[in-house]
Amino acid sequence: MARRIAITSPVGVAGEAAPQVAVRGPGWDGRFTVLILFLPPALLLFTLFVVLPIGEAAWYSAFNWNGFGRPTNWIGFDNYRFVLETRAFWLALRNNGLIIAVSLAVQLPLALTLALMLAERFRGAVALRMLFFMPYILAEIATGLIFSFVYDGDYGLVASIWRAFGAEPPHLLASTDTAMLAVLIVVVWKYFGFHMMLFIAALQSLDKSLVEAARIDGATRTQTLRHVVIPLLYPTIRLSVFFAIIGSLQLFDLVMPLTRGGPADSSNTMVSFLYNNGISRMRVGYGSAIGVILFAICVTFAFTYKRWFMRDE
């Protein structure tokens, strides 16, 4: 460590270093070349396409603007007021809440149970892991289309089950009562395998001597699980919860092929609401306001969560 500091301590600024360019090797000049060649591409791309647009969203959200020419029609916070006065926005927010709730209450327990079963070695375990992970690899669009077939009221799988019982099949995606429920089932189908994999990775890197010690001390399987294994998994569970919530807030691709947010905005998420109202109609100010609200929710959540639950990680 000490040697490292001796060699690489920042001994000068760019101006002083320039005359020494001829000296090759472990000097400041070598590092300077790397700095001016290696960092800018990444930083430039990141600033241009990630950071600046966030700032610009905040700026544009103060205008009534259709995206052509320069924004001139300053309206202050009116766009935010318009968004908050729209019932569909609150529906979208509620739907994101539902997705989070289902992710936490259904998906994560399912993933954890499966991980505990499949982390052990038995014939077929690896094949089942891969099978359960498969939906996660598929594109959201493909997943959504597959399920819009499953739910199709004329040709779909659900419809044919209904018909087998002699009932008139429902059009699940076309009804405001069932569309969101149908979306939620697809969310579980698609993402539980990812969380299962996280848990399996954690279980495999677990300190097995602790589990063995518990068994030797006479703990039953269930006791070992409850008092040793699960507590050892807490860091991964906290992380999994974090991913589930951040992912739920961003859900969009899955909704588009299923319902496009409809019928009557009943299955919009915040991003599909942003798309339907901001982008497809090019209401830049209004759409940016939605983006800024979503951004604020994501960042507030991330920082709060990190502070409260992930302090030591």
Place this chain on the structure above:
Amino acid sequence: MSNAGARSAFDPAVLFKALFLGLIAIFVLVPLLATLLGGFKSLGELRVNPFGLPRHWEWQNYADILFSARYWQLLRNSLVISTLAVTLTLITASMAAFTFAHVRFFGSSMLLSYLTLGLLFPAATAVLPLFIKVRDLGLLDTYFGVALPQVAFSLAMSVLLLRRFFKDIPYELLEAALVDGCSYIKFFRYVTLPLSRPILATVGTITFVNSWNAYLLPLVMLNTDALYPWPLGIMVYQGEYSSEWHLILAFITLTILPTIILFLLAQKHIVAGLTAGAVKG
């Protein structure tokens, strides 16, 4: 092994486990199999027999798509965009990660946390200004207009993963090389990169899958059908053939096939990348 054999098949715990795993396997498999098989049926048969094997295999559904220029054009567009995204991500991220791992300079940790911010928010929050920026740069309706923002959004995770790996390359190696007159850049090119193939493969695969499956950015940045990657193309296709599900299912099967093949080839890298990035990111 002997342990598993000793347990009788009537152990209720084992039975419950097998039942549970079987049920979940059915839940996952049925939609996938129904899609694959549905593409082999006629529309009429699909209606009366959506679950079972086709009574008459309609190879024509698949053949029509496989011999259409449209299908290959979609795959080609996706391939071009994803390859661009992967190449640019690997180049820019590995250079930045190398600097953060091995070069000490004022503001290094600050710049790194600045990049890390990128992990926090979704592209969707800024997609409108992003559209205007890409338009002002004249990149609307080009492959680069899609690929560059994808690179930018994949940088945070990529740099973090690569930097952690690069840091494990013994510092003594770099020190010795520098004393011998090797430059940082040569060291990067001839030592770091060759030693880092596994992590580069992982980062590349993850970027590829994300770009290959992406929908929102191409949707906003591309107007010309001829440039559409497959997620956009398949939505258009579904719109045109609205209820001809047998054709749509065949089309879906053929578009997810490359994904599944890639997954089977690179599953180690995909799983490693996702869990490594997740567990320690």
